[in-house]
Amino acid sequence: MPTEAKSITNEWQAFWLAVGFLTRIPMLVRIDYSQKLMNQCSVYLPLVGLLLGALYAGLFTLLSLAWNPLVCVLLVLCFHLFITGAFHEDGLADSVDALGGGYTVEKRLEIMKDSRIGTYGTVALVMALGLKAALLLDAQSIWLALLVAPAISRLTPLLLMAWLPYVTDPDKSKSKPVAEGFSRKRLLVSVVFTVVIVLVFSPWLPGLWLVAITAILTVALVWGWYLQQQLGGYTGDTLGASVVFCELALLLGM
Incomplete structure (x- = not known):
């Protein structure tokens, strides 16, 4: 296979591997799995987020024909947790x-590996999901917020991966391949893709570029520092x- 064609095939497989890694959506292509391919897939996190956002926005539009916005x-959100x-x-x-x-x-690392959930985690989940629902209901355009927030927010972990060291037991972590193989060159691709998303939807959400930059950098800097x-x-x-x-920071801005 020519080098260019092989490269395209690898990237196509890396995208579907990212889909399989982050969601329960069945992979529709044959994956020649390797550590290198797993390393490549992180660049597609925002694209997977856009795919999820399209599903959420479409489902909301369909459901709104029968029920009120809260329902x-x-x-x-139930569909999001499932998918x-x-x-x-x-x-x-x-x-x-x-x-x-x-x-x-x-x-801290020992507790993090424990599959059981404690009081802190339970409270955080309840508050995060409740706040997300409230912010979506308060958004100018609910379906548009559902569409763009998942894509933009998935750039943040890539920034953390690019500038912080990985600090868990690599033999027991499912994120090991992604963490070890991430490169700043591939981060640039994700940044460009996220910028395109923001520019495309800015006419419908005035100020989206400012909200996106503020949310991404604030969370990356504050959470990364912590x-x-x-x-x-x-x-x-x-x-x-x-x-x-x-996502919560983005929705607060929207």
Whole structure:
């Protein structure tokens, strides 16, 4: 196979691998799985977010034909938790449990690996989901907020991966391949893609570019600084938490 064609095939497979990694959507192509391919897939996080956003916006529009906005938003959130397997919410709960209940780095990492959820994690989940529903209901355009927020917010973990060290047991972490193989060159591709999304939808959401930049950088800097202080770097769970935090910040701005 020519080099260019092989490269296109690898990127296509990397995209579908990212879809399979972040969601329960069946992969529609054959994947020649390898560590290198897993390393490549992180660049497609915002694109997967846009795919999810399109599903959420479409579902909300369909549901709104029969029910009021509150019911529709809650049903869309239920669908979100199902289609993603509560992937990022799980990271939020584990992160808050660990950072709230651990007094040393070792203890925090130990708590983070525990599959059980504690009081801190439960409270964080309830508040995050409740606030997300309230902010969506308060948005100028609910379907548009559902569409763009998942894509824009998934740039934040890539910034953390680019500038912080990875600090968990690599042999027991499902994010190991992504974390070890991420490069700043691929981050640039994700940044460009996110900028395009913001520019495309700015006419319908005035000020979206300012809200997006503020939310992404604020969460990346504040959460990244806190993780550096508490853990010395990031883990897979803290990356998931960063997506939730950035989505909430975006919705606050919208």
